[in-house]
Amino acid sequence: MSKQVALLQGNEACALGAIYAGCDFFGGYPITPSTEVAEEMALMLPRSGGKFIQMEDEIAGIGTVLGAAAAGAKAMTATSGPGFSLMMELLGYGCMAELPCVIVNVQRGGPSTGLPTKGAQADMLQARWGTHGDHQAIALCPSSIEECFTQTVKCFNLAERFRMPVLLMMDEFIGHMREKMTIPQPGELETYTHPRPKIKPAEYRHFGEGTGVGGAYAAMGSGYRFNITGLTHDPKGFPTNRADETKWKMDRLRAKVADHLPELTEVEREFMDDAEIVIFSYGAAARTAQQAVREARAQGVKAGLLRPTVVWPFPDQVVTEALRQARAMVVAELNQGQMILEVERANRTHTRVLPALRYDGEMITPAEVMNVIAEAAR
Amino acid sequence: MKIHPAYEMLRPDKNFPNVWCPGCGHGIVQGAIIRAVQKLGLDRDEMAMVSGIGCSSRMPVYCDFNSLHTAHGRAIAFATGVKLHNPKLHVIVITGDGDALAIGGNHFIHAARRNVEMTVVLMNNMIYGMTGGQYSPTTPIGKRASTAPYGTAERDFDPCSLAKAAGAVFAARGTVYNAAELEKLITQALAKKGFALVEAVSPCPTLYGRLNREGNAVKMMQWQKENTVNVKAAEKLPPEKVRGKIVTGVFHDAETPGYTEIYDRVIAKARGA
Numbered sequence: 116m117s118k119q120v121a122l123l124q125g126n127e128a129c130a131l132g133a134i135y136a137g138c139d140f141f142g143g144y145p146i147t148p149s150t151e152v153a154e155e156m157a158l159m160l161p162r163s164g165g166k167f168i169q170m171e172d173e174i175a176g177i178g179t180v181l182g183a184a185a186a187g188a189k190a191m192t193a194t195s196g197p198g199f200s201l202m203m204e205l206l207g208y209g210c211m212a213e214l215p216c217v218i219v220n221v222q223r224g225g226p227s228t229g230l231p232t233k234g235a236q237a238d239m240l241q242a243r244w245g246t247h248g249d250h251q252a253i254a255l256c257p258s259s260i261e262e263c264f265t266q267t268v269k270c271f272n273l274a275e276r277f278r279m280p281v282l283l284m285m286d287e288f289i290g291h292m293r294e295k296m297t298i299p300q301p302g303e304l305e306t307y308t309h310p311r312p313k314i315k316p317a318e319y320r321h322f323g324e325g326t327g328v329g330g331a332y333a334a335m336g337s338g339y340r341f342n343i344t345g346l347t348h349d350p351k352g353f354p355t356n357r358a359d360e361t362k363w364k365m366d367r368l369r370a371k372v373a374d375h376l377p378e379l380t381e382v383e384r385e386f387m388d389d390a391e392i393v394i395f396s397y398g399a400a401a402r403t404a405q406q407a408v409r410e411a412r413a414q415g416v417k418a419g420l421l422r423p424t425v426v427w428p429f430p431d432q433v434v435t436e437a438l439r440q441a442r443a444m445v446v447a448e449l450n451q452g453q454m455i456l457e458v459e460r461a462n463r464t465h466t467r468v469l470p471a472l473r474y475d476g477e478m479i480t481p482a483e484v485m486n487v488i489a490e491a492a493r
Numbered sequence: 494m495k496i497h498p499a500y501e502m503l504r505p506d507k508n509f510p511n512v513w514c515p516g517c518g519h520g521i522v523q524g525a526i527i528r529a530v531q532k533l534g535l536d537r538d539e540m541a542m543v544s545g546i547g548c549s550s551r552m553p554v555y556c557d558f559n560s561l562h563t564a565h566g567r568a569i570a571f572a573t574g575v576k577l578h579n580p581k582l583h584v585i586v587i588t589g590d591g592d593a594l595a596i597g598g599n600h601f602i603h604a605a606r607r608n609v610e611m612t613v614v615l616m617n618n619m620i621y622g623m624t625g626g627q628y629s630p631t632t633p634i635g636k637r638a639s640t641a642p643y644g645t646a647e648r649d650f651d652p653c654s655l656a657k658a659a660g661a662v663f664a665a666r667g668t669v670y671n672a673a674e675l676e677k678l679i680t681q682a683l684a685k686k687g688f689a690l691v692e693a694v695s696p697c698p699t700l701y702g703r704l705n706r707e708g709n710a711v712k713m714m715q716w717q718k719e720n721t722v723n724v725k726a727a728e729k730l731p732p733e734k735v736r737g738k739i740v741t742g743v744f745h746d747a748e749t750p751g752y753t754e755i756y757d758r759v760i761a762k763a764r765g766a
Contacts, residue, residue, distance in 0.1 A: 178574065
């Protein structure tokens with residue numbers, strides 16, 4: 116088969132990536148600027164025998180996704196700021212009940228109704244800490260239309276492997292931007308589906324040994340009659356108040372991410388070998404940052420780009436090392452300063468960290484980033 | 494030793510004794526559900542019991558089915574996902590008056606409108622039990638609760654009328670006093686291919702009874718016995734003779750294609766297109 120090249124919007128590429136990954140369930144609620152994801156899924160899912168449902172609100176959207184996930188679906192929802200806020204309680208349910216699913220947030224300006232048709236990256240810390248209680252988060256950030264596709268596939272793989280909701284933190288710029296991309300052929304990208312248990316039902320423990328990462332787990336209706344609850348529970352899934360069992364569960368949830376940091380660290384580097392001024396950026400802002408770095412190099416400034424594609428868990432080690440190497444780090448993001456807080460936390464060498472921020476709904480320009488690079492180079 | 498007929502459908506390890514207070518009606522509802530499942534010969538592996546939060550919603554933990562204890566108010570949203578992804582499963586939603594009609598009210602009416610195939614057993618004790626006796630959407634006006642020390646100022650929902658108006662194919666009410674009738678209603682509901690509601694009026698002597706001076710568990714049961722009128726008898730009585738009584742029986746029974754059945758046609762159309 117010849118290569119299929121298409122001119123796609125980020126939201127469309129995300130939906131195509133979901134289908135490629137084997138997504139067979141979508142539940143959601145319309146909200147700008149994410150709606151095209153739902154529209155594409157409504158078109159494509161029934162063709163492959165999957166199910167699409169438009170629910171009565173975003174809470175029901177993620178609720179029905181988690182229910183389908185419990186029944187064995189590769190399930191997904193897509194939303195934006197206000198809907199993401201509504202989903203917070205059940206995002207925590209997904210973490211506690213260890214249900215794999217993908218939640219797409221095409222970020223727009225906030226707070227509240229904010230700027231529905233304009234982009235932002237202002238839900239980055241909400242993605243990490245928005246739901247209550249100690250928990251881990253895995254979140255990816257695409258910078259191109261192609262990455263909207265490939266990272267959606269990766270989100271499904273990670274959700275299946277880590278047994279938890281995985282967030283795709285897009286933004287309106289990427290969601291509505293159009294770019295050319297080559298659609299991957301079947302088999303070209305890895306698609307992972309978690310193994311199903313083979314042991315006798317009587318011996319099955321839904322939250323069995325270890326952290327469960329990469330392990331087998333059953334779906335409701337598969338002959339293994341287990342319990343799922345949002346209450347703290349024992350390895351069989353039955354509610355508990357006991358301190359030892361509570362600690363076991365909380366340690367398990369933490370370890371599944373904390374013990375797999377190398378696997379979950381994914382950072383793109385450009386001109387980093389001899390970089391003195393490092394630009395840390397992600398998502399749409401990283402496209403501007405990339406342009407600024409190239410222009411700075413043309414002017415003889417040793418600038419480099421550090422672009423995490425997995426933003427949560429935060430790539431502490433990589434950033435700490437980059438800060439050790441650099442004279443200064445510029446953090447370019449579309450908010451009043453969110454991931455810069457993580458950069459500062461990882462800064463063990465008291466390296467200068469400068470913000471390059473824009474939060475008026477417009478895209479940050481290369482000139483604006485260049486100004487901060489110039490200041491950093493002084 | 495003779496084993497209780499319901500025992501085979503329970504999970505005796507660790508989970509018992511249950512959380513319900515002495516005199517609570519919820520255990521009787523659980524017994525009625527298990528007998529209905531046994532009577533219909535349903536396969537436990539194909540039973541999915543989904544609940545929200547509250548006293549009633551603890552039931553799935555005790556039943557040896559596929560069980561999903563979700564978040565407050567969201568059982569029906571989760572259950573919609575379970576049913577849509579695996580239509581072979583018999584989905585029973587276990588909920589209470591606060592869970593289904595306050596925080597979960599939107600999901601309740603929309604699942605009824607879509608006619609998603611599920612049996613909703615709504616245990617109505619007219620109060621929030623687990624949090625200590627606050628008034629719910631079914632607490633009758635003027636009745637006392639911990640958050641209505643002078644009596645509530647709110648009118649109450651009729652869950653059966655609500656379900657019927659929203660599009661459910663089946664709506665019925667029973668009491669825990671008449672467990673045989675309740676079992677029959679649940680059996681009928683489980684056989685329906687659509688959104689079926691059974692409201693089970695269940696006394697809460699610990700909170701509702703104490704706050705409203707309605708006496709102990711036995712007295713509340715006695716009250717149910719003496720104040721229940723069947724819907725067919727009620728239709729022939731003047732309204733003042735029915736006021737304040739529990740009307741039981743089947744209020745609505747229709748045949749409309751269920752959601753997953755209609756969705757299969759959507760799939761066929763999409764594949765043909």
